[in-house]
Every structure is written in C-alpha cells, then in structure tokens.
Amino acid sequence: MYSRKAPILSPIEAAIQLLSRRDHGEYELNQKLSIKGYEDEDIQKALNFCLEHNYLDDLRYARSQIRQHIYKGHGERRIRQELNQKRVAESILEQAMAEEPQDWFELAKSAAEKKFKGQKAKDQKEYAKQVRFLQYRGYSFEQISYALNSENEE
Template sequence: MRLLAQRDHSEVELRRKLAAQNAAEEDVEQCIAYCYEHHWLDDGRFAERYVVLRSQKGYGAQRIQQELMMKGISRTTIRDTLQESAVDWENLARKTAHKRFGPVLPGAWQERAKVQRFLLYRGFFLEEIQSVFSDSAD
C-alpha cells in the first residue's frame, strides 16, 4: 500500500515493484486483487493523470503514448485517454517551442530544423510542428 500512497501506478508497474521485493506470486495476486477491490488500482485513471502530468511538462501525445505503453497500459486505453484529453496539442507545441527558443522562432532552415528536431523529440506530430511555423509566419 505504501507504493500506491506515493503516486498512482499501473498494474504492470505494481507487479514489477512487488516482484522486486521478492514477494510470492500468490501474495502479488492477492495484493493486486485487493487494490482493484478497493479502487486503488485503475489503469484508465493512471493514464488520464499521466497524460495531464506529462503534457504540463511540455511533452506531446506521441511520446506520452510510448511511455504509457512501456508502463503496461493497453493501446485501447491509451487511445481513448488521448482522444478524451482536453489538451490542445498544437498550442502546447507552440508554447514548448517558444519556451525553449524564444517568442520569435528562427527563419533560417538550419535553425528551423533544430526546432523541429526538438519538438519531434518531445513527441509532437509533424502536423503540430508545422502549425507552429505556419502560425509564426502570419
């Protein structure tokens, strides 16, 4: 229970942490069942909170999706969570670019490529990145 008190975990994460503590398989299953019974463990809720947390730190949907998959969240849960999220990904990409490179984005193609690589690394889709440059050109 101490693990869940610190932050939300996915079922896969919790299983890994319990196994790392050399817990017996039977004890792990009982613990997981108990957590589900008391609504302490919910992959959907975990995914929602994770999307909010990571988007507030300037990460795009593509990177968040990859991270959630590594944490054992199903593709359908990830897809539904990202579709239902209230995050404006284009606006977030713009804010992230301006925070890193200043309010006026560079016009030279070498510098623009640097901005694009940074936003791709952060997990934004190409359409969102292009909208950052099309809005700044207006």
C-alpha cells in the same frame, strides 16, 4: 554475494504503501513488488486486493500521466509511447486521451515559444534543430509546422 532480505511488509501493505505516494499502473506496481522480492502468487493477490478496493485503477493512472506529460509540454506521440512502455492497455489509453482533451497544435506552439523564446530560426540548421526538439517532445509534423511557422503571424 549479496542475498536479498525477506520483505518485512505483507505484499498488500507494500502495494498500499506504494499507492499512497502516487498512482501506479497495474504492470508498474507488479514490477515494483517483484523487485522488492515478493512471490508472483502473493503479488497477484495484492494486485487483486487493490483492484477490488479501487486503490489501483489503470484509467485513473493513465489520466494522471497524461496531465503530467502535458504540463511538461509533451506531445501525444510521446505520451502514448510512455504509457505503452508501462503496458497500459490501448483501450484504456484511448479512453484516457478522450477524457483529457488537448489542442496539440497550441501545445506544440507554446512548447516552441517557451524553448526558443519566440525566435524564428535564422537558417536551415537552426530550423532542423527546432524540429528535432519538437519531434523528441512527441509532436507530429503538422503540429511542428504549425508551431514553428505561426509564431510571427500574430
């Protein structure tokens, strides 16, 4: 059976190498180092080192993820769900959301316009399809209603 080779880099070097490519959350970095075969105690030392030297910052990571998701046209619910899966603390998530303010209604509208090219649904089936798309993107029913019903009012 396949046996894992011992890691070549120290856990701190591996953590810094991962962080040099992009920001990671504390939990995500822990998982990546664990997969690479480092011991839990060594991983904790590496995480502490990165936290002390400000290489690892969950708030900075959350803000970066929020900006990335907004750029992709995702709504607040989807962003929150993704960051919860990556185990970003609720307090940090709230702070990051406050620091990256957004008009979710206009974002939903622009996502709908981009996807459906400004075409209003011809029938109930098509309307339901548009609603599902925006729900999957993470928008609330109020935002979806605004996005789909205000397109032709300009």
